[in-house]
Amino acid sequence: MNGTLTNMTMHTMTSFSLLAPAKLNLFLHINGRREDGYHELETLFTFLNYGDQLTFTLSETTEIEVTGDTSNIPLKDNLIYKAAVLLQKHTNSLFGAKINLTKILPMGGGVGGGSSDAASTLLALNKLWHCQLSLQELAALGVQLGADVPVFINGKSALAQGIGEKLVNVELPSKWYCVVHPSEHVSTAKIFTHPDLKRNTPKLKGPWQQQTLANDCEPLVKKLCPEVEKTLQWLLKYAPSKMTGTGSCCFVEFATQKEAQHVLENLPHNWDGFIASSVNISPAHTQLNAIH
Numbered sequence: 001m002n003g004t005l006t007n008m009t010m011h012t013m014t015s016f017s018l019l020a021p022a023k024l025n026l027f028l029h030i031n032g033r034r035e036d037g038y039h040e041l042e043t044l045f046t047f048l049n050y051g052d053q054l055t056f057t058l059s060e061t062t063e064i065e066v067t068g069d070t071s072n073i074p075l076k077d078n079l080i081y082k083a084a085v086l087l088q089k090h091t092n093s094l095f096g097a098k099i100n101l102t103k104i105l106p107m108g109g110g111v112g113g114g115s116s117d118a119a120s121t122l123l124a125l126n127k128l129w130h131c132q133l134s135l136q137e138l139a140a141l142g143v144q145l146g147a148d149v150p151v152f153i154n155g156k157s158a159l160a161q162g163i164g165e166k167l168v169n170v171e172l173p174s175k176w177y178c179v180v181h182p183s184e185h186v187s188t189a190k191i192f193t194h195p196d197l198k199r200n201t202p203k204l205k206g207p208w209q210q211q212t213l214a215n216d217c218e219p220l221v222k223k224l225c226p227e228v229e230k231t232l233q234w235l236l237k238y239a240p241s242k243m244t245g246t247g248s249c250c251f252v253e254f255a256t257q258k259e260a261q262h263v264l265e266n267l268p269h270n271w272d273g274f275i276a277s278s279v280n281i282s283p284a285h286t287q288l289n290a291i292h
């Protein structure tokens, strides 16, 4: 077969799917409030092999269409749509896209669902529209959509500072997590603007592995959301329990899937939950690298 480039039809992908993985904050320290009202953080991000499913199809018009589990979010407020429009304007792209969302992650759960959707949209359309922006350029766009969009664009477990955009990659051992979502939505903005939030934790001195670590949002969220307090208490029967981000999701960590599954099987009926293993490389990046 004559394999020279000139005789080959370049098969460019015009439709593919990407995961928008969940993230966990294995600890979250708040060092202080900045001039712009955002907070200086020190937090450890890892990804889970579990998340929303997004399908992207190239369209010859400039229209951006979002279908599927858009629930009650107006199109203009959907972070998927906002990400697509942001990239389209930034690159003066003449293409559009049809994007379908299968929502798996709880909204406002502290697992980064909306931010991850936005990041996977930027990563996918960068490839679909042949924009060829670097990850740094995409992260600089992404941070305009949310403070934890950059970590999903970067796609590696990371120690983060700044508002969550200054990243140092880390290698963590893979673990199994049981993540529980008490039926309460916690607004990230409400927690960060609350007067009782602990926001004076000093920066870590030395390796994080040798320090006392916590989620500084936990005491306030436990006070405001009794269901979160109950969830953390209930999970303690199995392992040390933590809340991720500003909540409301809480999690316990195990070495094996069997242990995580056991907790899930005993979950009280009014709580949702899932189990997943952690990965240092975002599954969205793994999938993207397999698309030619």
Ligand SMILES: C[C@@](CO)(OP(=O)(O)O)[C@H](O)COP(=O)(O)OP(=O)(O)OC[C@H]1O[C@@H](n2ccc(N)nc2=O)[C@H](O)[C@@H]1O
Pocket (backbone or CB within 6 Å): 025, 028, 037, 038, 039, 040, 041, 043, 109, 110, 111, 112, 115, 145, 146, 147, 148, 149, 162, 163, 164, 188, 189, 192, 193, 244, 245, 246, 247
């Ligand atoms: C707290 C973290 C920890 O990973 O995750 P979640 O709990 O949201 O999952 C993130 O920093 C959240 O990132 P994200 O959810 O994108 O927040 P954004 O939409 O950017 O910000 C929502 C609001 O939270 C506050 N905010 C957020 C991040 C930050 N470093 N300081 C802040 O003060 C601001 O009041 C902002 O208006």
Ligand SMILES: Nc1ncnc2c1ncn2[C@@H]1O[C@H](COP(=O)(O)OP(=O)(O)O)[C@@H](O)[C@H]1O
Pocket (backbone or CB within 6 Å): 073, 077, 078, 079, 080, 106, 107, 108, 109, 110, 111, 112, 113, 114, 115, 116, 117, 188, 245, 246, 247
């Ligand atoms: N595609 C989306 N998926 C989830 N949330 C979205 C989306 N688009 C906009 N949002 C809004 O973003 C907010 C935060 O979403 P999310 O990132 O899931 O929270 P968290 O970071 O706490 O996990 C939600 O209140 C929701 O209204």
